[in-house]
Amino acid sequence: MERTKFTLSEEEMPTSWYNILADLPEPLSPALHPATKEPIKPEDLAPLFPRALIEQEMSTERYIEIPEEIQEVYRLWRPTTIYRARRLEKALDTPAKIYYKYEGSSPAGSHKPNTAVAQAYYNKKEGIKRITTETGAGQWGSALAFAGACFGLEIKVYMVKVSYLQKPYRRVMMETWGAKCIPSPSAETQAGREMLAKDPDCPGSLGLAISEAVEEAVSREDTHYSLGSVLNHVLLHQTIIGLEAKKVMEQIGEYPDILIGCVGGGSNFAGLFLPFIPDKLSGLKPDLRIINVEPTSCPTLTRGPYTYDYGDVAGLTPLLKMYTLGHGFIPPPVHAGGLRYHGMAPIICHLLNLGLVEARAVNQLETFEAGVTFARNEGIISAPETDHAIRVTIEEALKCRETGEAKTILLAHSGHGHMDMAAYEAYFAGKLENYAYPQEKIDESLKELPKV
């Protein structure tokens, strides 16, 4: 019998997150205050985040303990399983061994709860009663809604109005977990009211939703704000994925040659690959390849410059050193909603700049084709975001068929596509197309980069 699934026992679940800041060959460029352009200080962030998370954002401790209360919630679905994609391998007739670490078994269906639960816990512990956040497609909002239910926190999600209207089921998920989800722009904030006054039919944007969520958090003592990707502490929480994966691969006597994941803000894939970086640095596995996959419609890593930019469209957040398409970049409405961010986690950008990881952009139609192949062989219908990583996994496996190399590939599978069937429907109906972002539009958007 050939085993298909490999999972740690609950007793073996990692009890600390791994902090890459302890091991970077060069330190990360600091985040800058949007007004002063000076490195940001912990107190600058205090209106938004609990002290524990601000500490984690800046810590250089190698391991940070996961409190038992968080572990207890993690154990509802963690450790997650690594699958050997035997049926896919056979279908591709490849000598490559394809493994995937599946995060879709979480209640919210993706990796997002790994950080949502942690963020809810630390806020609760510091006496916060409410958390605001924004959501686009709804993946993050539902993860935080679930986390709020776990710790008895009130969660309020500003959901981009066009998504709110088009994707009611993500909202219903949030409500099932007890969260409040309202369309942005709303009448509940100054930013929202101003926009509605200008344009009552405004479809909203992620940037505006961020502004609303931040405004409400800053204006209330009992309320904080929460972000689902990009920041160091978010990536930190996600490293449980990679720590579990390393342990399992060790148990089965494998070490991956290639890690592949999709990146929007980058937290899922960084969560998988960061714990492998020390082995690459130490010379234990110097030739490990780490492929960040992004859409050609939002080619942050493959076509953006590496420079300071705002995290949000409105320019309210700290300046982060990252590859960016410009904070004014308006991505086309491709369906992989989670991959439409103009920037990228500074940690990933830093590693790309150092040459420790690589990046590749793929076209939308090819990603759905790959997702369908995956579903018909492995069963799981994947999120459109994940299909990007699946596409490159198949490409690499087919290269192995050419060369005859039996490489070991580990795919970061970020979640299922159960809430994304409309995207598959559009694909089957021939309504989707490939879209490579025109260079002149990128150039235009980059004109707005802040001077530092």
Added chain:
Amino acid sequence: MERTKFTLSEEEMPTSWYNILADLPEPLSPALHPATKEPIKPEDLAPLFPRALIEQEMSTERYIEIPEEIQEVYRLWRPTTIYRARRLEKALDTPAKIYYKYEGSSPAGSHKPNTAVAQAYYNKKEGIKRITTETGAGQWGSALAFAGACFGLEIKVYMVKVSYLQKPYRRVMMETWGAKCIPSPSAETQAGREMLAKDPDCPGSLGLAISEAVEEAVSREDTHYSLGSVLNHVLLHQTIIGLEAKKVMEQIGEYPDILIGCVGGGSNFAGLFLPFIPDKLSGLKPDLRIINVEPTSCPTLTRGPYTYDYGDVAGLTPLLKMYTLGHGFIPPPVHAGGLRYHGMAPIICHLLNLGLVEARAVNQLETFEAGVTFARNEGIISAPETDHAIRVTIEEALKCRETGEAKTILLAHSGHGHMDMAAYEAYFAGKLENYAYPQEKIDESLKELPKV
């Protein structure tokens, strides 16, 4: 650390199904030919089912080996996990221990693939190229679509037109796995064309969809028909749930006092409880309670007579001895689409008649309330069908709080509700109501019972 999840290793996965027909204290009443009213013969079923399944339908062998090709597909998601609902227990402040066996981790999100995969395999093995079936809400159709992808079979699903139009995402799931899904009534069969001639706007019914699927299967040499519940061989394939559960409970030193599951056709819950029946019969666990939960809107077991009836609305299928509301019974449009069948698996009915299992009917609003409580504590958003079983689980756990008894409850959790968020939306919007079927309507429908 208190463990939350208990799962067998793949090596420990059962390699045989359990056949209750070997252990019944009295034999099951035979299925009767719809025309002759004589016990059905294997050859009567040959145009519809492969020989192996007809044999399984009538076999009295206690264990029937699971072919390795089926086990290989099962291993994509099996063995499934038993969860200890520690957070729910705490929320209910109950001394009861609540376990649930979760089938929602299958690719199609429910227990249905357990039999879909087996049925696809045996059909493939006997040279069949195509399988037709019907589906209401789409749970079964998507499971068979997945199974068809596993064995390279063409799957054609007649989906009740009103569901086809209202629930496009289930259809898209089927298409993702390569199946063809068309609305019933269709122009592709005599039965469909006749209905369309009479009423071009006919919304369809499960009965008509069965007629279409059967008609096509009978008319083509290379095509068979497949049924997702009720029949003995379907329940047989589902016993892998109970066999796994017994093994896990044994490993952790527990034996359930109460088994609880929802029943539509009954295959999910029978799959869990049948392997426990021998212990009840042998005196090892004589007081084990087995509670079949159905909706008050379709109260087959709690209010129907035990008699011979057709399995389908049109009266084309063999006559089965069962509790029934009459094959002409038209259930109200409650959202738990999987629990709207007028009859029930003959095996369950027989055991209820013998007093070996019990039945309870619950109201719709209470089931959603229970489902929300479950989601906010355990994370998982459950199918509306499953919420029925969750409701009774909570009731039994609260009884334990009254009496102080630390009973062990094992809940058959049949699947997630990701494709059912519209039902939760209607619940939150106050659009659902309780509906106890009026006795005079049941009496009316029972007038049409066939004479045997």
